[in-house]
Amino acid sequence: MNHFKGSLLQRILIPILVVMLIEGILLCVVVFNSGTMEGLKGNAYDVFNEKVSGRSGTLENDMVGRWSAIESAAETIGDGIESFIEGEGITTADLTPDSSYTSKLLENLSEELIFRMRRNAVTGVFLILDGDGRDKKAGLYFRDSDPLTEASDNSDLQAVRAPASITKKLNIALNTNWLPYFQLTEGADGTEYYYEPFRTAIERPELKGTELGYWCPAFSMHGDTGGRESMILTYSLPVYSEGIPCGVMGIELNMDYLVKQIPARELSEDNYGSYILACKKSGSGDGEAEEYTVVARSGALINQLEGQSDVLSISKESYRKNFHSLLSPSSRQGAVHSCIHDLNLYERNAPFSGDRWVLIGIEEDYHLLSFFYEFERAILFILAVTILIGVAAAIIVARAVTKPIETLTYKLKMADPGSPIRLGELKIDEIDKLSGTIENLSREVADNAHKLEAILDMTGVSVGACEYTDRAEKKVYCSGDFCRLLDIPEEEMTGSYLPTSVMKKHMAELKARQVERDREAGLYILKFGKAEEERWVRLKVISEKGRILAVATDMTQEMQEKQKIEHDRDFDLLTGLYNRRAFYRQIEEVFMNKKRMAIGAMIMIDLDNLKYVNDTYGHDYGDEYIRTAARVLQSLDTRNSVVARLSGDEFLAFFYGSGNRDTVRHRMDQIYEMFKNTKIHLPDGTSIPVRASAGMAWYPDDGENYDELIRYADFAMYMVKKTNKGAVVEFNLESYSKESYLLQCKEELNTILEKGLVDYAFQPIVDARDGSVYAYEALMRPNTENIKSPDALLALARSQSKLQQIEKLTFFKGMEIFSKKEVAKTDCRIFLNSISNQVMTDKEIKEFQMKYSAYLSRLVIEFTEEERPDAELTKVKMRYFGDAKGMTALDDFGEGYNGESILLSMNPDFVKFDRSLIKNIHEDSKKQDLVAGLIAYCRENGAKTIAEGVECSMEMDMLIGMGIDYLQGYYIGRPTHFPGDIPEEIRQEIFQAAKTEIDFS
């Protein structure tokens, strides 16, 4: 019941409950605190007490004043005995059971006894004569089981003890346990009724009459017969003859009769309580409880209690006057009250006054205080009912208020948000005002929604949305074009809603239409329709807590445009074949699944005569030539093949999925056949066939990736172009390996030249006199994959006729690097190696002079020995220096072309002795002679000498000793990128050697 949770209910209920509670508490306080309850309780106790008190009074009267009123009878009988024994001349001791006197006496006395029994309304009467004091005693004992009625013929009597002659005479029936005499053994059970008063009378002769009366509590006479006997209560009194006790007479009350005297019915209307006549023997009972021996009992309760019911255990302490707790036996239903009233059967100082006789009224708490409890319950009942009514009323009132609101809520829930809501009147002002406001609001919202839809319509954008919420789980709201966009039939809709189950079904169907998806972004592109009527819808799904929102947008136009762009991007405009980029994408896809490829062939095709057609007939025919070739290629089975136009006259095709190479070869043959048969008609009336060269590389034998295969196919095609135009050649790894180094180096050379990708190291040239650095030689250090040495670079450049560019590179780059070094700031010279037969162009020379004018005076051009020097060119080279006075050096003298003749023609400033002359010169006297001669020669011609390749101190010492001018070599200083002074110890060594030489000279 959702509506009971509402705070409205709480707001109504709680205050009412609080009020009810206060009322209840007030009621309780008034009733329970005012003493009313205690009063009721007290009243119940009092009434009970009154009843017990009244009954005990009556019983006491009966017992003392009526039943036991035998004092005069005892006297009469005593007198009778006295006169009888006097008359017969015997003593009381002669009155034994077997004596005929006794029967006679008893016969005389029987009438008096029966009279007493009837007059005192007791159930029995007895007379026992002590006789000779033996246990067997004569006497009479008659019973009248119903003392209230009297039969004149004694037919209602029974003889318990009497001589048979008397019973016959009196027509009295014999009791089952009849005996003609009494058998009383002192001390035996059930003999107290005789011995107690008799002994006391003898022991205390001063006592007279009723003072010796003895009430003997319940006992059975079976003690002297062995038969079964009912329980009785007796009162006995001694009988005197001549002032001496000669027997006992008494009355008997049987239980049935006693019970009738204590009618428990009077205790309560419901007959629940019990009366108990009980006796507590003197001296018995101790502790907190007193024990009473039950004599007679009436009423239901005592029979229903649990435990030994012959003895009552009652607490000594009274909680109310005369009221004590009954401890045992006990009731299942709770406490039992006992109201105790004493029966004053004895005079204060009588010998048996120690026996306490009581009448006890017992009643269960539940019954005694039933009215009290009833009242208490009634009060609580009223309280509960009041509160219940209050709560019920509060709930009804709350419902009366909440119900219309609920109705309103329900109507609102069911209302179509798309149209203005009609709520109707509820006849409650406040709520009607509220619903009026809601109606207005919804009208406006609906208006706005209409406007929005109209705007959307105008924009031509087809948009639809649907919303699923947990709250309305049975249906889904769909707006605008949602259903139309997603092909959901309109007739399945009810208003703006679609049953959730139907929606789920459709959503499941949409999976098949999914073209793209981005699950995380909740974005799906769906495709509907076929061929010409294709349309696309974008579905954006947003899941929030308890709500799913989906927006569908028509994106057909967008998709169509996108497709067109993609087409333009991927296809060659002229031929309609894939362009390079698309080819790579396609081929990549193909290579994703290598298994499917089996054997593949990458074919590079180059049209042979395009340049000719272009040049001869114009580009239109060139284009036609290309298109025609493309058509042939297109006509190929497009399955298992990718064909693209790479550029100009280059096409690339990849065939795959073949079982063997011959299939592919056969396909190529077909293509060539078609080429041959396909002619284009030229404006001059002639026609030419398409001719193309093609290179083919096999997958997977030639290469496993397509880049490699393309390169190999290209290579194969290149080879065809070079040798055998118009043919198809398969890639050959051997020839590729051969050609590829060259191809590679060529490219590297170009790169080096284009980008100036060389570095220079500088090797010091020192003065042989003092070890100071005179100059540095710039040594080229190319460092590309294949070109690692200057020699290789030069050889390549030579083969490619690019030495001139090397010359230029040497000067520009060497100078550029030198100029950036620290040593450039000193006055040391810089030796640059020039290629003898190459010179820079005029333009380059000018640029060089401009750029490095500061260093030109320190520049030394070193002529290498590889190329034969040309006098003309040497002159041009001298122009490198511009206005500065440049110097030249002849390199590697003694090796190659640089021999003496050139020395003569060139007249250089420095001559550098080749390392072959220098090596081990200190051990080779021939070399020493030759070098010495040369030094001398150079000196004469004004040229300084430089020893190259000095690698040990002995060589150095020797050379210094021979008068060399400058030294160069590993021993002095290795080429380095960071030129500086030579090591100090080497310098010192040179210095010392030179000094020695001087001294020596």
Place this chain on the structure above:
Amino acid sequence: MKRKRMGSLVGATLALSLVLTGCQGVKSAKLDPKNPVTVTVWHYYAGGQQEAFNKLVSEFNSSEGLERGIVVEAENHGTVEQLASDVKDSLAKKVGAAEVPGIICGYGDTIYDIDKGGNIVSLDEYLSEDELKEYIPSYIEEGRLGEGDKLKIFPTAKSTEIFMMNKTDWDVFAEATGASLDKLETIEGVVETAKGYYEWTDARTPDVPDDGKAFFGRDAVANYLIVGSRQLGIELCKVKDGKVTFNTDKEVLRKLWDCYYVPSINGYFGAYGKFRSDDAKVGDLLAFVGSTTSASYFPKEVFNEENESHPIEALVLPVPVFADGEKYAVQQGAGMAVIKSDAQKEYAAVEFLKWFTQADRNLEFAVSSGYLPVKTEALDKNKLETAIANSGEQIPENLKETLEIAFDTCSSQKLYTNRPFEGASGVRSVLEYNMADKINADLEEINKLVAGGMSRAEAAAGYDTDENFESWYSDFCQKLEDTQKEQ
């Protein structure tokens, strides 16, 4: 306030329970252990019977009664007659009369009398067919009274007659005279034996003439006349629709006269004390026919006039029948009737009676009281043995024998009792006392004659005449008819 609410609650519960149980045909009511219903039982049991009854009531109160909410209180009301008059007083709401009891003990005729005011509950309403079938059919039949033969008396304890004898003294006599026990099977044989006994005892004191002792006596002369006539082929009191017609066949009555009146005036039979068991106690009689219930009164010792006693053994025999007669035995004993009150009380009363007559319990009561069980199932000697063994008390041997013989009697002889009718108690009184009074009166005369010196035989012969019979017969018939005139 409480009373009213309780009353209406009980009323509603009763109404509901009546509706609910109506279709089953057996009434019941809702009992509440917390507020028990008290059912008072008025009985006239005395001595051992009362002890036994009280014991069972206590047992009920502390078990079944406690569980179900029934408290039974037993009250003794002296004699059957006393009880009936007390009940009538209570029903009439006489001043000083006790509250109307729930259950009363009574014979068919007393209950019939009380039911005249429509005061007795029809037990068919509370007992199902199956439950009724458990009881011995003739007992149920006897309990059906008045119009529509509704079951008004719940059979609780039944009795029949048995023959009990002082075996110890018999043995002396038998040894001396050769008297045979076989003779005691027939009434004629008893008469003969009694004559023999009288003569034998008379002969023991040769100096004193005519001091022979009576051998036999009867407690219920009425039973003798009713069952005796039945044995001899007539139904003395023929009852139809509560009306009686007397079949005073002279021949039959003569036979009955001869076998009781004649031995009585001759001193062979005797009746001295109140009951014949009393006579047996003091040695006045050697044997008597009495109710099974009197078995407990049969003495264990016999006192003579000198207060000397000697222990005796009892011998129980089936009641003697006429030699040529059909074997009928009397069916007697009281039942219990439920007095109309409210449904709850009535139901509680019936529940107690059902409990009380459950086979084992009924047997328990039987072995303590001398009554016969009322259920077919309980009439089983084996069960009797078990009950005796379980009773925990010392069951007198004679009581045990009595029951065994009585059980035999029940199965070997037809039990007979006349259905109750208008003025039955008056008729009973005539049957009981008419002949006995005649005997007493004539004996007085005979004793005078004997005292006057005439021999007893001679004196008695003067009364054993056809004329004397005729005069008694006409008086007897007249007295019987008179009982009906008073109605």
